[in-house]
Amino acid sequence: MSGTRDLDALRSWHADWRGLRVAVLGLSVTGFSVADTLAELDADVLVLSESAADEYARLLPVIGAELHVGSLAAVPEELVDFAPDVVVASPGFAPHHPVIAWVREQNIALWGDLELAWRVRDKVLRADGTPAEWVLITGTNGKTTTTQLTASMLVAGGRRAAPCGNIGIPVLDAVRDPGGFDVLVVEVSSHQLWYLSLQEGADRLSPYASVCLNLADDHLQWHGSFAAYRDAKAFVYENTRIACVYNKSDVATRVMVEEADVVDGCRAVGFDLGVPGPSDLGIVDGILVDRAFLEERRTSALEITTLQDLAAHHLTAPHVVANILAAAALARSLGVDPADIADALRSFRLDAHRIEVVATVGGITWIDDSKATNPHAAASSLAAFPGAVWVVGGDLKGVDIGDLIAARGPAVKAVIVIGVDRSPITEAFARHAPGIPVFEVDHAQTEDVMADVVAAAAGIARDGDVVLLAPAAASFDQFDSYADRGHRFARAVQAWIPNDAPTETGPTRAGGADDDDNPVDPRRR
Structure with missing residues (x-):
């Protein structure tokens, strides 16, 4: 039929x-x-x-x-x-x-909803009589932060931009907004991209610019295999017109760009935390620079911001800096001035449950990174906080956590395991990091989980330590959402704090990103 x-x-x-x-x-x-x-x-x-x-x-x-x-x-x-x-x-x-x-x-x-939105994108037109441009953002981790960053940079540059899509605001709501936009910054999930990949025809979705931030095991139950998940993510680059932005530190994203069927003239633009090449964004002596979107890119670079400036706004965790560079590349592809990008970063704040400090008590820092719902995201958190007391576990969604524990497990101080999939975690520690103390919180009752986590962590952590909630797993086995999981962790921490204990709370974020020497002189603006 x-x-x-x-x-x-x-x-x-x-x-x-x-x-x-x-x-x-x-x-x-x-x-x-x-x-x-x-x-x-x-x-x-x-x-x-x-x-x-x-x-x-x-x-x-x-x-x-x-x-x-x-x-x-x-x-x-x-x-x-x-x-x-x-x-x-x-x-x-x-x-x-x-x-x-x-x-x-x-x-x-x-x-999927993206196909319908693309077909009706001309409901509200820009001053020049054309629909809003689309920028697509995907990746295993960092999508929402990069989407917010990109939209804020575009707005600072005078564009009417809307973050939408998987970020929580349906694309169709943005398309039908009577005020109209110059650019839709669309966070797209692998699920949405799979539906998009089914479409054919000359007028299929054609973004102005696109990025896959990174690729790691996730959503394997939905896609059926890692290869299918990878192929869905790769579709973000299909039919891109101006710039395919990729992560130089993640070979999979470069291969995606190389294999993509793009519009003639579309450029590949790389980013990472190292020295940038002539078509890249990167870091030179602590300065974030653009060597892609200027005519003299073989000999010069444009300054975007500095690690020192980012530190003042708690934005120097390595994976956050990478997201900033990706967003800056997208914004620069649309002509946003580096000075406007710097202005946007001065007022930008990460969302809750993303390396968010809940409190510092007795020299112990309690950090909620409940948004780390897969091993790749948790690896970034553990890299930012070596030696932490690690709270991990939940619904692993069929993903093997062994590689993460082999790579990061030996460096943690202790591990507290929660959730329905505890056995794969405890077994991986027994294989890869047998000297690390492992504590299990076995509770079917959601109300009791985080109180026991905090009590266990408080018995382990000492002055100067970090207790890090970075579950590497989905939350729905015990909680309503990753936000619910993070809120309950924060409430349990606050309930544990003695009344007379000196505390520090606030939106402090992780810091630390290595500087690299660069033979190119940044051009300051």
Whole structure:
């Protein structure tokens, strides 16, 4: 079964979408944005979801969409009877999901929200009569921070820019914003990129610039294999027009760029913490510089900021500096002046649960990096805080944590293991770091977990030590989210602090990034 509508004709907000039969899978914030957009376009919309928040369930009939709530473990009759022309799936629906498999077997067009947003991107135009440019940002870690950094740099440079996508603001909401934007800075997950990779045609999504920040094991259960995960991430570079930004320290991202099918004239721009080449951004004697976006790049460089300036704003953890360089490359590709980038960095602050200091008590610093939900992210945290008392564990999502423990485990002071997947962690420590004290917190009750973690850590840590929550795992086995996990950790720390103990709290961040010698003289602005 396949739809009868000519979908190639539907590549504008002003095309005739009336009567298009669209089934929307999932009713999260993304699913609702899809349904709302299609209803506004006068399409016939059926939303199918296993659950529905009261607010969305009330709103769907108001906007003219139907709702089916029930099990999607098998293809529901309501979907078959609806005979959709298109199915738009929320990112949570994996390729092997039975409904997704049925849609593909039936030859029904299968879109994600990005495909729909790209097709209707001309709803609100810029002053020159063109839609907003798109910048795509992905990677195993650092996506949200880099998206926020890039948007703030663009705004400082006078552009109307919106961070959106996987960051929490649906792309379709940004596309339909009546104020309009010059640039949409879109955080894209591997799930969204997989759906995007299914699309064909001359008018497929074509970003102005794109970046994959890094690549490591993650979401293997969703994709089925690391190779499939890698291929999805690599699609971020497809059809890029101006700049493919890649991480020189991560060979996988360079190979992605080399293999990408891009628009003629698109440039490859590298970044890392070392000396930059003539088409790179990097560090020279403690100065972050651009050698990519200036005519004299073979002999000169433009100063962006310094590690000293970043230290004043608690932004010198090595992985944060790498994110800054990636964001600066994207902003520079759009013509933002280095001085404006420096201005943006002076007011930028990391989000909560990203190497966030909860308190310093008796010389012990308690750090919440609950956003480190995979081994790659946790490795960055451990590199920033060698010798920490490490709180680790949760739902490992099928990822092997052994390599992380082999690389970083011997350097920690002790480890406190939480979560449903404790055995792989304790076994890896027994193999790779048998001399490190290992403590397990075995609790089914969420309320008790962090109190016991803090009590155990307080018995281990001494003056000058760091207690680091960097779980390297998802949170949903015991907590509502990584934010809930971080909040509970912070509350447990605060509850443990003696009333008369001198404390320091605040948005302190990790520091430390090595400087490199560079034969190129930075040009100061």
